[in-house]
Amino acid sequence: METIRVQWHAADSEWLVSPLDSPDWQSLPQWADNVADLTQVRLILSPVNYATHFVSLPGVSARHMQRALPFALEESLIEDVASYLIVPAGQADKKTRAYVLSADLIERLLEACEVLHLQVRELIPATQLMEADSFQRSQLQSQSGWMIRLPGRFEGWVPDAALTAVCESLFEEMTGNSQSLAILAPQLDQAQLLKTTLETSFPEAFATLQCRVSEGVNEARDKLTERVTNLLVGRFQVREAIEEKPKAWWRPLAAMAAVWLVLATGWMFIEQHGAAQKADQVYSETLALYKRLFPGERIRSLDRQIREKINGGGEAQGDGFLSSVNVLGRVYAVQKLQKQVQIMSLRFNDRLQEVTLEVQAASLAELQTLRAALEKEGLRAEVASATNDKQGVKGRIRIGGAA
Numbered sequence: 001m002e003t004i005r006v007q008w009h010a011a012d013s014e015w016l017v018s019p020l021d022s023p024d025w026q027s028l029p030q031w032a033d034n035v036a037d038l039t040q041v042r043l044i045l046s047p048v049n050y051a052t053h054f055v056s057l058p059g060v061s062a063r064h065m066q067r068a069l070p071f072a073l074e075e076s077l078i079e080d081v082a083s084y085l086i087v088p089a090g091q092a093d094k095k096t097r098a099y100v101l102s103a104d105l106i107e108r109l110l111e112a113c114e115v116l117h118l119q120v121r122e123l124i125p126a127t128q129l130m131e132a133d134s135f136q137r138s139q140l141q142s143q144s145g146w147m148i149r150l151p152g153r154f155e156g157w158v159p160d161a162a163l164t165a166v167c168e169s170l171f172e173e174m175t176g177n178s179q180s181l182a183i184l185a186p187q188l189d190q191a192q193l194l195k196t197t198l199e200t201s202f203p204e205a206f207a208t209l210q211c212r213v214s215e216g217v218n219e220a221r222d223k224l225t226e227r228v229t230n231l232l233v234g235r236f237q238v239r240e241a242i243e244e245k246p247k248a249w250w251r252p253l254a255a256m257a258a259v260w261l262v263l264a265t266g267w268m269f270i271e272q273h274g275a276a277q278k279a280d281q282v283y284s285e286t287l288a289l290y291k292r293l294f295p296g297e298r299i300r301s302l303d304r305q306i307r308e309k310i311n312g313g314g315e316a317q318g319d320g321f322l323s324s325v326n327v328l329g330r331v332y333a334v335q336k337l338q339k340q341v342q343i344m345s346l347r348f349n350d351r352l353q354e355v356t357l358e359v360q361a362a363s364l365a366e367l368q369t370l371r372a373a374l375e376k377e378g379l380r381a382e383v384a385s386a387t388n389d390k391q392g393v394k395g396r397i398r399i400g401g402a403a
Helices: 028-032 062-076 103-115 160-171 188-201 217-224 251-272 276-293 302-311 321-334 364-376
Strands: 002-009 014-019 039-045 051-055 084-092 095-102 118-125 134-140 143-150 154-159 179-185 206-213 341-349 354-361 379-389 392-402
Touching: 002 103, 014 028, 014 103, 051 062, 051 154, 062 084, 062 095, 084 103, 095 103, 103 118, 134 188, 143 160, 154 160, 160 188, 179 188, 188 206, 251 276, 276 302, 321 341, 321 354, 321 364, 321 392, 341 364, 354 364, 364 379, 364 392
Parallel strands: 002 039, 039 118, 134 179, 179 206
Antiparallel strands: 002 014, 051 095, 084 095, 134 143, 143 154, 341 354, 354 392, 379 392
16 A cells, blocks of 8 residues: 655645655656556545644533534634534544534545555644654645644644744743643754744743654554544545445355365364264254255265265266256357356256256347257257246256257
């Protein structure tokens, strides 16, 4: 799965993407040209495309949180609350964290990926991949700034021009050296400059200020191994498409062979240990299974008869049960008769080396089509009977060996 950062650039009305470990941005179509069709992608959404709110909702249980959040945030939103996707993302400092983003923006992103044959599996907010209580230097397309994550207080991206005002709002009233903070930047002088500014402007706010040289890539990868919030919820949730296929009618035959092999192995094991009673039980179950699959056939030597069925029966090519059924299955698939002709039951006459099919067809013409296709494959086939009923035509077809 490919992991990339993504940002909506409103000025150019296009989606920009960047690999997780690269500062270079390019358009989504340009990046998609270099990957295979139907590539699965995990998208890290830029913090400029969503907002994070911390809401105090005492007495509201987690089960009702999704319904309560829109009412709590309604006065903080510019547009109607129905225009936004609101995703709860746990609690911090006794407050519920909620990510808010435009539903129309997500629709644009998913539609763009669908056109480019990309399969979006996850959409993760970028700030959730940061360390708690940290500032991280970030280059978003042509703008420079800081991503800030202070649980329970603030989470988002701040451009350089607004950093002073935001810090005053966050730290001006803090006293007692209660805040510990990590500052991450690609260059140490950038982190040291911010540290000096914070220590000078808010001397009583911080217990420790730690500077590290990092672009946040390793921290983000570590967070991705944990459970993170996926913004694709509700009507945007990823659902696997399940293709409905007709049930394979030959599966009971394969099941018979598999069951017989298992039972035969168990039978030999039981005989070696002298468990005659269990051996009789295995024989009875095998006999009952054989009679259900081949009704009316006389049982002379069960073991030999089962082996004949699995090996194809007679010596001539085209003789035997499995050889006739294999040809029937091939014709059934090639002629695409799954919907027109439904096989109700199948019987095999060992003495005559003849398979009898009970079928339900839409019309007599479909029966004739099946018969003609079997004869074309070299088998003897005839429509023994055909009667009309409410569902179409109920018929019986006899299939012999090679003509």
